Amino acid sequence: MTRKFFGTDGIRGRTNEPPMTAEIAQRVGQAAGAHFLRGDHRHRVVIGKDTRLSGYMMETAMISGFTSVGMDVVMVGPVPTPAVALLTRSMRADLGVMISASHNPYVDNGIKLFGPDGYKLSDEDELEIEKLLEQPPLLVAAAAIGRSKKIEDARGRYIHFAKSTFPEELRLDGLKVVVDCANGAAYEVAPSALWELGADVVSMGVSPNGTNINDRCGSTAPEALQARVVEEGAHIGIALDGDADRLIVVDEQGRIVDGDQLMAMIAANWAERGQLRGGGLVATVMSNLGLERYLKGKGLGLFRTQVGDRYVLEAMRSRGCNVGGEQSGHIILSDYSTTGDGLVAALQILACLVEGRAPASELLHRFDPLPQLLKNVRFGGGAPLETAGVKSAIASAEQRLQGTGRLVIRKSGTEPLIRVMAEGEDEALVEEVVDSICEAVSAA
Missing domain, CATH: 3.40.120.10 (Alpha-D-Glucose-1,6-Bisphosphate, subunit A, domain 3)
Structure with missing residues (x-):
C-alpha cells in the first residue's frame, strides 16, 4: 500500500493545507484512536506539542477525534518529543502524540505517534491507520465519548528523568553552558535541568511567541550560538531544535560539532x-x-x-x-x-567534558571528516529520480567516485526535495558530482 499521509517521521506539511488541516488532524485522531482501542480498560492518549501557533488548532482537532472514538486525552502542553515518549509509557497510555514539525519553520506542523511502549509506530501500524483514514470513523455511543484534561507537572516529570541520566557522582559546577532552545518545546526544561545540575546557564531562544520557533536559532541555525559562546567565554554551547529531539554542540572556540x-x-x-x-x-x-x-x-x-x-x-x-x-x-x-x-544526549556530552x-x-573533535557536500533540490511533482537524464548523471557520478568516495541520493520524506550527498577524498570532485546531479534533477 502506498503511503498517502505518513512520511519518514510521522505526518508533516504546511498548516491549513493537506495533510496539515484541522479536518485531517481530527481524522488522524479518530483512526489512530480506533486502532489502539484494545481491551476493556479506559483508553488514554497523551498529547504534547511544541510552541508553534498552529499547535492550538491541531491539538483541539485531535482531541475531538480521539474523544469521539472513546479515548480519554491527557494534554501535557509544550514539551520535547522524548517527553511524550516517556510520559506515554510512564502513564500507561495506549498512544502518544507529539504535534510538531521539528526543525521546520512555524508555518509547518506535524503529527508524530508513539505506541504504548513509547516507541514510534511501526510501518505496519502506520499502514493500518492509513487504511482507517479512508473509511468512515468508528464513532462510539454518547455515553462512551472520552474526556480530556491537562496535567501541570509534565515538565517537572521530564526534568527529573533527564537529570537521572546524568552520572550521580558528577556535577556541572563551574561549567558555563550556553543553551539555545530554538524558541521551541525545551524552552523551560533544558535551562532548568542544566541549572539544577550546577551549571552556570546562559539561555537563548527561550521566548516563544508562536511564530519564532527555529527562526535564526536552534540546531539548524547555530550562528548566533557560536558568537554567544565566544562572547560569554563559555565552556560549551548546546543547540536544540524545535521539538528538542536533536542537538548540535559548539565548542569553546565557537566551532560546530555535529x-x-x-x-x-x-x-x-x-x-x-x-x-x-x-x-x-x-x-x-x-x-x-x-x-x-x-x-x-x-x-x-x-x-x-x-x-x-x-x-x-x-x-x-x-x-x-x-x-x-x-x-x-x-x-x-x-x-x-x-x-x-x-x-x-547533551548531558552525556557534558559528563564526558567534566570527566x-x-x-x-x-x-569533541574525534576525527577529521572527509569532504562531504549535501544539496537539496526542490521539485514540483512527478518522479525526477526516474528520468533518464537524472539516472545518467547518477551513474556518471558513481563511476567518477569509485574507490575514493560514495554517493547518496534520496527523496525527502517530509518535503518535496531531492537530497544529493557525496563525499570523498577529493573535495573538488565531490562538488562537481553533486552539482551535476542537482542540475539534472532541476532539468527533469
Missing part, C-alpha cells in the same frame, strides 16, 4: 567504561566515512541504515546496540530513551 562527532565521543567513552553494547553504533547512510574509520580504529563497527531515526532505532534493537543516531544530531541512547533526546578535564575543542 552528530557524527558526538556519537563518536559517546561510543568511545561508553566502550571504555564497558557500557557500550552491540559492538559499535548505528547511524544512517549520511554519516561521514571519517566516523566509520574512527570506530574501526577502536575495534568498533558502524552499522548503517536508511535515513530516519526510526530506522536507526529498529537496527539498534535488532543488533542489540545502545548508541545510534544521525549526523544531524538525532542521538538515541536506548539505555535511557526510546527516541532521540537532545537534552539527554575529561580538557576543553571541548580537544574532547
Whole structure:
C-alpha cells in the first residue's frame, strides 16, 4: 500500500493545507484512536506539542477525534518529543502524540505517534491507520465519548528523568553552558535541568511567541550560538531544535560539532567504561566515512541504515546496540530513551567534558571528516529520480567516485526535495558530482 499521509517521521506539511488541516488532524485522531482501542480498560492518549501557533488548532482537532472514538486525552502542553515518549509509557497510555514539525519553520506542523511502549509506530501500524483514514470513523455511543484534561507537572516529570541520566557522582559546577532552545518545546526544561545540575546557564531562544520557533536559532541555525559562546567565554554551547529531539554542540572556540562527532565521543567513552553494547553504533547512510574509520580504529563497527531515526532505532534493537543516531544530531541512547533526546544526549556530552578535564575543542573533535557536500533540490511533482537524464548523471557520478568516495541520493520524506550527498577524498570532485546531479534533477 502506498503511503498517502505518513512520511519518514510521522505526518508533516504546511498548516491549513493537506495533510496539515484541522479536518485531517481530527481524522488522524479518530483512526489512530480506533486502532489502539484494545481491551476493556479506559483508553488514554497523551498529547504534547511544541510552541508553534498552529499547535492550538491541531491539538483541539485531535482531541475531538480521539474523544469521539472513546479515548480519554491527557494534554501535557509544550514539551520535547522524548517527553511524550516517556510520559506515554510512564502513564500507561495506549498512544502518544507529539504535534510538531521539528526543525521546520512555524508555518509547518506535524503529527508524530508513539505506541504504548513509547516507541514510534511501526510501518505496519502506520499502514493500518492509513487504511482507517479512508473509511468512515468508528464513532462510539454518547455515553462512551472520552474526556480530556491537562496535567501541570509534565515538565517537572521530564526534568527529573533527564537529570537521572546524568552520572550521580558528577556535577556541572563551574561549567558555563550556553543553551539555545530554538524558541521551541525545551524552552523551560533544558535551562532548568542544566541549572539544577550546577551549571552556570546562559539561555537563548527561550521566548516563544508562536511564530519564532527555529527562526535564526536552534540546531539548524547555530550562528548566533557560536558568537554567544565566544562572547560569554563559555565552556560549551548546546543547540536544540524545535521539538528538542536533536542537538548540535559548539565548542569553546565557537566551532560546530555535529552528530557524527558526538556519537563518536559517546561510543568511545561508553566502550571504555564497558557500557557500550552491540559492538559499535548505528547511524544512517549520511554519516561521514571519517566516523566509520574512527570506530574501526577502536575495534568498533558502524552499522548503517536508511535515513530516519526510526530506522536507526529498529537496527539498534535488532543488533542489540545502545548508541545510534544521525549526523544531524538525532542521538538515541536506548539505555535511557526510546527516541532521540537532545537534552539527554547533551548531558552525556557534558559528563564526558567534566570527566575529561580538557576543553571541548580537544574532547569533541574525534576525527577529521572527509569532504562531504549535501544539496537539496526542490521539485514540483512527478518522479525526477526516474528520468533518464537524472539516472545518467547518477551513474556518471558513481563511476567518477569509485574507490575514493560514495554517493547518496534520496527523496525527502517530509518535503518535496531531492537530497544529493557525496563525499570523498577529493573535495573538488565531490562538488562537481553533486552539482551535476542537482542540475539534472532541476532539468527533469
